[in-house]
Amino acid sequence: MTMLKYIFTIFVLCFVAVIANGQSAQIEQRNLNDYDKISFVVPVSENPYPTITKVRDFVWRHWTERTLGYAEMTLYSKEGEPSKSFIFIEPDKTGAWRVAVRIERVLHDRRFIGDPKRTGEIIRQTNSYEAYTVEQAKPKDKSASRSKKNFLLRFKDKNGNILAKL
DSSP states (O other): OHHHHHHHHHHHHHHHHHHHHHHHHHHHOOOGGGSEEEEEEEOTTSOSHHHHHHHHHHHHHHHHHTOOEEEEEEEEOTTOOEEEEEEEEEEOTTSOEEEEEEEEEEEEOOSOTTOTTOOOOEEEEEEEEEESEEEEEOOSOTTGGGSTTOOEEEEEOTTSOEEEEO
16 A cells, blocks of 8 residues: 555656646747747858847847847857857746846867767757846947947846846
8 A cells, every 4th residue: 555655646746747847838938929029040151240239239129118029049159059049028927027038059079089088979058047137338349339339238137146248
């Protein structure tokens, strides 16, 4: 009888975990039909800075106007490794405006072919954060700060800690 209780307890816990996981996945689903959207893919051979500037302007405009926005940007490293950014400008479930960012990267083991430590492994990284404050900041490069278009965005968490810059 004890074994049956043990199996039943494991079953209930697994069932609750599946239900909880399904509910949290549903919360994160968004109806992108309501969002203003932009999307860019920048090939390895192109300069990414004009695209980054467009995304920065898009995020700033939607943040200051408090309008729904979704930006997707794929950049490639000089080695050809993609980095995809998904940026949502939206209120959270409490109604507080935020910028929710998820960045997915694919990295390759770049050690020499003869290196015994080389695994040929492909590493997938995902980083995410939620910023509740977005500020414009002047770049440190004085020549770049002469133009009003050249500014950085600082993303801060609820405690005012800098999470990232764009």
